[in-house]
Amino acid sequence: MPEHQSDPIHSSNQDATPWMVQLSLVLLMLGAGLVLLPLVIVIITSFSAIGVTPGRPATGWTLQNYQEAWSKGRFLVAFANSALVAIAVTGFQILTSALAGYALARLQFRGRKAILLIVLATLVIPFQMLVIPIFLVLKWGHLINTYAALILPTAVNGFSIFLMTQYFQTIPVELEEAAAIDGANRLQILWQIMLPLARPALVTLFLFTFIGEWNDLFKPLVFTTRPELRTVQLALAEFQEQFTNSWSLMMAAVVISTIPVVLLFLLGQRQFIRGIATTGIKN
CATH class of the missing domain: 1.20.5 (Single alpha-helices involved in coiled-coils or other helix-helix interfaces)
Structure with a gap:
């Protein structure tokens, strides 16, 4: 040929x-x-x-429609409550997930794999199954109808810990060894080296958590009854009950409640995609 x-x-x-x-x-x-x-x-x-x-x-x-929906739905207080709860839960999850994820990814101690398996096991348990014991604990602590009832039940999340663990394992160990030779301790390595390198994963975690908390209706519906603690989704549900026959007002209210998370995702989509793409399964 x-x-x-x-x-x-x-x-x-x-x-x-x-x-x-x-x-x-x-x-x-x-x-x-x-x-x-x-x-x-x-x-x-x-x-x-x-x-x-x-x-x-x-x-x-x-x-x-937007003017009437905003005033009749009283979304200003609901926006403030949702923003407060979402930011607080996101901050707690980033803190706990960074510490736990770094420990599970880098520290060698007995029972590390068992702890990681327990963390993964929590992902298959729906939050609705835990609502009764969580409600009893919150009632025992006199936290019902408080912001703590909306923040503490989801302050720690198994998926967030798993996400940070997997991302930390993708960072070369040599960077930490070089910092340790220069005299840095574990917390300094985590704060000055690991977290800046893990910014895509942190942005991904921030978006997942913030959007999930912003769209959450279950916790405000179960753990609060005070009108001043209404979140956006609870206000939207009440608005839909009042204006069932007014499609224009309901759609305007839906758009109002969706705008913050859409803008937030558009601002962080590049880091979000990078964090998802570079977070793989590591042994």
């Missing part, structure tokens, strides 16, 4: 590759369209005149 004779099989694969790429692109665009379609309907309905049902052409565009 001559040296420059082309391989028919290889040539056919090269010819088919652009078609496969185009087909994949079309399928991805269709999938994105299906995912974004409900969001588009929600946004269009929120700007429509009152009385328009979702899916029908808008007869007029107005911002009055």
Whole structure:
């Protein structure tokens, strides 16, 4: 066979590759369209005149829906409560997950793998199964109807510990050894070397935790009854009960409650993707 004779099989694969790429692109665009379609309907309905049902052409565009939804839903206090709870829980989880994750990733002690297995086992236990003992503990501590009831039950999370453990294992040990030779202790190594290098994982953890707490309805519904402790999701649920027949107002309220987490994700999406991509399974 001559040296420059082309391989028919290889040539056919090269010819088919652009078609496969185009087909994949079309399928991805269709999938994105299906995912974004409900969001588009929600946004269009929120700007429509009152009385328009979702899916029908808008007869007029107005911002009055957002003004009425904000005032009638009393979202200002709810936003403040949700922000306070989400930031507090996120801070606690970052602190506890960084310390526990570093210990499980780097320190060699008896029972380390057993502790990691216990942490992983907590991921398969739904929070709803623990609500009764958690409620009794909070009641015993006189914490019902307080901010502590919304913060403490999720201040530590098994997934967060596992995420930080896996990311710390991807960082070369030689960096810590060099710092130890220079006289740095464990806490200095963690604070000055490991945490800056783990910024993608920390951003990922921050987004996961903050968005999860912002969208949480279960804890405020079970552990609080005081109106001044209402969170965004509880206020949104009460708003929907009051304005069941006003689709425009309800969609405007949904958009209002969603804007903070959407903006937060857009700001940290690059670090989020990097943190997910570089966090693998390590032994």
